[in-house]
Amino acid sequence: MRISSAPVAAATQTQPTVTVEPITCENYEAFVHLRVAPAQSTYVADNWKSLAQVNLHGPAGKAFGIRTDGTPAGMLLLWDARMDPDEADRADELYVWRLMIDAAQQGRGLGKQAMAWVVEEGRRLGVERVALSHVIANEHAGRFYRSLGFAYTGEIDDGERVMHLPLK
Numbered sequence: 001m002r003i004s005s006a007p008v009a010a011a012t013q014t015q016p017t018v019t020v021e022p023i024t025c026e027n028y029e030a031f032v033h034l035r036v037a038p039a040q041s042t043y044v045a046d047n048w049k050s051l052a053q054v055n056l057h058g059p060a061g062k063a064f065g066i067r068t069d070g071t072p073a074g075m076l077l078l079w080d081a082r083m084d085p086d087e088a089d090r091a092d093e094l095y096v097w098r099l100m101i102d103a104a105q106q107g108r109g110l111g112k113q114a115m116a117w118v119v120e121e122g123r124r125l126g127v128e129r130v131a132l133s134h135v136i137a138n139e140h141a142g143r144f145y146r147s148l149g150f151a152y153t154g155e156i157d158d159g160e161r162v163m164h165l166p167l168k
């Protein structure tokens with residue numbers, strides 16, 4: 001599989017360059033060891049678990065690595081709900097299944113740029129919205145996603161607050 005490494009945002013003096021690439025058998029070792037801070041460990045699964053899950057759940061799920069200036073910095077799992085094998089009434093949405101930025105790289109704008117790429121990917125796929133959910137206690141994630149235009153739906157799914165960003 002060819003690895004796409006097109007920059008998702010132009011580098012500026014203050015913003016590091018972020019690239020997003022599919023995770024394959026050739027590059028997974030660069031991303032699997034990345035970790036969030038210990039206090040954030042209940043907010044997102046370990047990357048090895050995310051990689052196992054995305055491969056076990058079939059073609060609706062895809063894993064991506066996030067790099068900054070070429071250095072592995074995070075992981076993203078997306079779920080194209082239109083291909084969900086377990087739902088008869090499939091949502092027209094791209095679901096952000098996992099997003100993590102390595103503890104050492106947080107707070108530099110990488111998550112924000114990665115999410116801008118996700119929104120572009122949602123537009124490219126033609127879905128009605130981008131959706132996600134976060135652990136209720138993860139208030140930082142809530143503020144982070146709200147600042148990107150996501151809004152709470154009021155729904156609680158498996159103990160997590162659901163947010164949507166309409167694209168149409």
Ligand SMILES: CC(C)(COP(=O)(O)OP(=O)(O)OC[C@H]1O[C@@H](n2cnc3c(N)ncnc32)[C@H](O)[C@@H]1OP(=O)(O)O)[C@@H](O)C(=O)NCCC(=O)NCCS
Nearest residue numbers: 036040043044099100101106107108109110111112134141
């Ligand atoms: C949530 C997460 C992906 C954000 O990525 P990030 O690269 O740290 O975020 P950014 O640097 O792009 O910051 C985006 C905004 O959040 C703010 N922010 C970043 N870290 C913050 C922190 N620890 N506390 C409060 N605000 C913070 C930034 O100031 C920025 O705000 P601005 O746009 O007004 O300047 C990252 O913190 C993370 O991996 N957290 C642990 C796992 C997690 O919670 N994942 C989400 C599960 S739903």
